[in-house]
Structure formats: C-alpha cells, structure tokens
Amino acid sequence: MPTRSRQSGALSLTTAALVSCLLAGQTNAQTWPAKQVRLVVPISAGGSVDTIGRAVAQKFSEIWKQPVIVENRAGAGGTIGTDVVAKAAPDGYTLLINSTSQASSAGLYRKLPYDAVNDFAPVTQIITTYQMLVSSPKLPVTSVRELVAMARARPGKLNMASTGTGSSPHLVGELLRLETGIDVVHVPYKGDVGLQPALISGEVDFSFLPPIAAIQHMKAGRMRVLAVTGTSRVAIAPDVPTMIEAGVPNFEFIGWVGIFAPAGTPMDIQHRISGDMIRMLAMPDVAERVPGWGGVAAGTSPEDFTLRYRADVAKFVRIVKDAKVPLIE
Numbered sequence: 024m025p026t027r028s029r030q031s032g033a034l035s036l037t038t039a040a041l042v043s044c045l046l047a048g049q050t051n052a053q054t055w056p057a058k059q060v061r062l063v064v065p066i067s068a069g070g071s072v073d074t075i076g077r078a079v080a081q082k083f084s085e086i087w088k089q090p091v092i093v094e095n096r097a098g099a100g101g102t103i104g105t106d107v108v109a110k111a112a113p114d115g116y117t118l119l120i121n122s123t124s125q126a127s128s129a130g131l132y133r134k135l136p137y138d139a140v141n142d143f144a145p146v147t148q149i150i151t152t153y154q155m156l157v158s159s160p161k162l163p164v165t166s167v168r169e170l171v172a173m174a175r176a177r178p179g180k181l182n183m184a185s186t187g188t189g190s191s192p193h194l195v196g197e198l199l200r201l202e203t204g205i206d207v208v209h210v211p212y213k214g215d216v217g218l219q220p221a222l223i224s225g226e227v228d229f230s231f232l233p234p235i236a237a238i239q240h241m242k243a244g245r246m247r248v249l250a251v252t253g254t255s256r257v258a259i260a261p262d263v264p265t266m267i268e269a270g271v272p273n274f275e276f277i278g279w280v281g282i283f284a285p286a287g288t289p290m291d292i293q294h295r296i297s298g299d300m301i302r303m304l305a306m307p308d309v310a311e312r313v314p315g316w317g318g319v320a321a322g323t324s325p326e327d328f329t330l331r332y333r334a335d336v337a338k339f340v341r342i343v344k345d346a347k348v349p350l351i352e
C-alpha cells in the first residue's frame with residue numbers, strides 16, 4: 024500500500040505539472056502581446072527585406088493593437104542585427120525578419136557570433152522567392168541544355184556573373200556548376216547596377232536574376248530567360264521551364280523572407296504570429312503588394328518553416344564546401 028501511495032503522489036505531481044504548463048501556454052496566448060514588439064531588420068533601410076518588414080509591422084500593429092517598431096541593425100552582412108535577436112529574451116517581443124542570407128551565412132562565415140540553427144526559432148515564411156537563369160542575347164544559346172553543352176565544350180571560357188561573392192546568384196550558380204560539372208569563371212559585381220548592363224552588353228555570358236527583373240529584360244529583348252530555379256513554374260512566366268524540366272535533375276534553389284524569434288520562444292506565441300501572418304497575406308491590400316516584393320505569398324507554420332530553414336542551412340554549407348567558396352573571416 025505505501026508503494027501505491029508514493030506512485031499515486033508522483034502521478035499527481037506529474038499531472039499537476041502538465042496542467043500548469045497548459046495553463047501557462049493558454050495565458051501566453053491570451054495576453055501576448057501586452058506591449059510594444061520590436062522587429063529587427065538586419066540590413067539598411069530601403070532594401071527589399073526592409074520594405075517587407077515595414078509593411079508587415081504596420082499590419083501587425085493593427086492586428087495586435089500594439090506598436091510594432093522596425094529597428095534597422097545593419098552591418099557585417101546582416102549578422103549584427105541577427106545576433107541582436109539571437110541574444111534577446113525569448114518572450115515574443117523581439118523578432119527578426121530576414122532572407123535566405125541567414126541560412127547561407129552558416130556556410131559562408133568562418134565564425135558567427137551565434138549558432139545559425141540552435142539560437143533561432145523559425146516562426147513563419149512570409150514569401151517564397153526564386154531566381155531565373157538568364158543569358159546574354161549575344162550568347163548563341165536558347166536553352167539550359169545548349170548553355171551546359173557550350174560550357175562543356177569550352178571549359179573555363181564562359182563567364183557567370185553574380186551580385187557578389189556569397190550572394191544568392193553566386194551560390195545558385197555554384198550549384199549549377201556542381202550539378203552539371205561545367206567549368207565557368209565567376210565574375211562578381213557590386214549589386215545589380217553593374218551586373219545587368221554587363222549581361223545586356225555581352226560582357227558576361229549568364230547569371231541568375233530575380234523573376235521580375237528577368238522578365239522585364241526578356242520582354243524588352245535584352246536577355247534570354249532559360250529557366251526558373253524552383254520546383255514549379257511561376258505565374259508571371261508560365262512558359263519558362265524549371266531547371267529540372269530544362270534538363271538538370273534534382274535542381275532546386277528556393278529563397279524566402281521570413282520571421283524568426285529567439286530560441287525558446289513559447290510555441291503558442293509562435294503559432295499566434297504564424298496564424299496572423301497567414302491571415303494577413305490573405306488580405307486584399309496585402310495580397311496585391313506581394314508580387315512587388317519579388318515573390319509569392321507563403322505563410323507557413325513554425326514547424327514547416329523550421330524544416331525549410333534547417334534544410335537550407337545544410338544545403339548552403341554543402342554548396343560552399345563543395346564549390347570551395349572562400350570563407351568570410
């Protein structure tokens with residue numbers, strides 16, 4: 024009988040602990056946010072992530088009935104602002120909005136001030152972004168197969184442009200090189216300002232661009248669009264094949280902009296943010312702005328975004344290592 028009593032007492036304590044946790048979760052869901060929320064943007068004002076962040080902050084302020092303040096903490100390739108959130112209290116009052124560069128930094132930097140995987144809770148993906156493989160109109164190719172065949176026939180002769188070492192156009196180009204075995208010369212530019220004119224003039228042979236820019240140049244006859252890097256075609260260019268359809272098996276390169284919280288942020292708060300983001304993206308005044316953000320609406324659960332984020336971190340680490348991309352000190 025004493026043994027049963029002790030067991031009964033232990034079970035009662037366990038049950039009480041579980042009930043306490045559930046009640047605490049319900050309290051979080053009911054009371055958060057009770058004050059101002061800070062949304063950290065790890066880049067300078069004016070960029071695409073900043074533009075999305077300000078739009079999202081305004082809508083969240085309306086939904087939550089609390090101020091959501093955008094705070095730009097630029098520097099060191101976005102790692103300064105990202106570190107601020109990694110070290111913030113996990114209470115839902117400090118959030119981060121960032122792009123795929125957060126995942127790629129795990130492979131590109133020799134040492135980061137935070138753990139790219141374990142110090143963050145990926146809360147929700149706002150939009151999905153893609154790149155498009157484009158070629159100069161002066162390069163005599165009209166498909167991915169023809170481009171790859173020419174590169175194989177002329178090793179080390181074709182130039183692949185990017186917006187800088189470690190940028191998305193560079194890393195997706197390295198993925199193409201790894202998947203096809205082609206030997207091309209990487210030519211980094213400081214942003215789109217130098218890259219796009221170089222493609223148009225034939226100074227460089229091919230590159231990867233965001234769909235909006237690629238389609239504009241294609242319609243004007245200034246570039247050829249050969250493929251899109253996602254696993255499905257995009258609505259703004261339904262005739263453009265995916266890289267897989269174009270002959271490069273298993274090729275996928277999907278970007279995103281999403282919201283993160285410090286690791287340990289209660290799941291009920293994460294789900295509240297995610298659910299409100301999904302509802303926000305369905306609002307007509309937000310939906311009409313999404314194409315201008317350079318992507319398509321996503322709105323994912325914390326669980327789904329966590330899977331995507333961790334897979335991307337692993338992918339970028341592999342690309343950087345296998346392509347021997349110089350690490351950033």
